[in-house]
Amino acid sequence: MIATAQLPVLDLTDLRACCAPLTGGVIDSADAERVATALKALAEPTRIRLISLIAAQPGGEACVCDLTDPVGLSQPTVSHHLKVLADAGILTREQRTKWAYYRLVPGALAAIGALLSNDPTSRSD
């Protein structure tokens, strides 16, 4: 089968190296693109809910079947959002028997958050 552009899963820690904090200097177009790509993965209400639902799950993991009802969307749509988050390096996917279990990548959210924290303009308060 032709490879369907299997994204190699982004390493979000790279973003800290290049761009944290955003206000630390002028960011070139290529880095801005990478930062925006990471943020785009998060900038969707359903995906925000999915992240919080997975984190709240006992064991910190959830299968697709655990998530469709809470978010109130179809199974294909939920699978799509989970794929977006996994491709962005925010979630991992692990197939166990019939179920696909998703969990947060440790430190991934913090790496994105580090771009926005350590903000010089926040030292004034």
Next chain:
Amino acid sequence: MIATAQLPVLDLTDLRACCAPLTGGVIDSADAERVATALKALAEPTRIRLISLIAAQPGGEACVCDLTDPVGLSQPTVSHHLKVLADAGILTREQRTKWAYYRLVPGALAAIGALLSNDPTSRSD
């Protein structure tokens, strides 16, 4: 003239109260929408560059004319992006004589970053 939905500028500090960290509990649809709205404003490469350009400016402020050349886009497009960032509560706009000066809202980026930091999964390293 009918009010053109003049957004009252979001207060990003509210997000800390409701949703930081994202992984602290299940987030309801309304809050997820607000979080996503804030992140959407940032999730665009040109806007990332505009933020870093403004922050790098001496005095921490810039007019539209300072920004069009560095980002290489038309004046209307730059104005559009600045409006998106201002409506999201990330930038302020101040008209002085003929020029409109934009600057970062102190702590705004940090407030968004706080949603993603303090992430329990990042304590393991």
Next chain:
DNA sequence: ATGATGTATCGACATCTGTCAATTCACATG
């Protein structure tokens, strides 16, 4: 094998979004 169940992919569609040219608005100055 056959069937059942969980998940991913595909195709289609409506909506959203980034961009620009053209225009309008705001302000200052001759």
Next chain:
DNA sequence: CATGTGAATTGACAGATGTCGATACATCAT
């Protein structure tokens, strides 16, 4: 008042995105 300059708005358009139904794939049970 007329003119020039900086910025915002409008209208249009191409491309991206969220959603679903239908379908294909994967794994288990019978």
